[in-house]
Amino acid sequence: LPTVRALTSIVESPLHLDLQIVLVETVPILASYLRQNHRTLKMNTLSCLRSMIKLYSKHFNKTILKTILVELPSLINEND
Numbered sequence: 001l002p003t004v005r006a007l008t009s010i011v012e013s014p015l016h017l018d019l020q021i022v023l024v025e026t027v028p029i030l031a032s033y034l035r036q037n038h039r040t041l042k043m044n045t046l047s048c049l050r051s052m053i054k055l056y057s058k059h060f061n062k063t064i065l066k067t068i069l070v071e072l073p074s075l076i077n078e079n080d
Contacts, residue, residue: 001044003039004021004030004041004045004048007026007030008051011048011052011055011056019056019059020059024064027049027052027060027064027067027068028064028067030048030067030068031049031071032071033045033063034046034068034071034072034075035074042075043064049068
């Protein structure tokens with residue numbers, strides 16, 4: 001959880017670091033966190049992924065996006 005928060009801070013940093021190399025390796029790991037039963041971890045992971053997509057969308061290819069999208073249906077239930 002602290003790592004996800006730290007990564008979110010780096011992604012949202014006003015320095016706008018080049019994270020292209022990190023994204024390719026990090027997104028699948030973050031997507032796997034969406035399968036965990038820890039609600040806080042899921043919420044922080046979603047926040048991190050949202051920031052990554054918002055700020056670095058040009059570096060996301062179909063494969064990376066599919067990795068995220070595959071995990072999303074399990075997060076939605078009838079009450080949503």
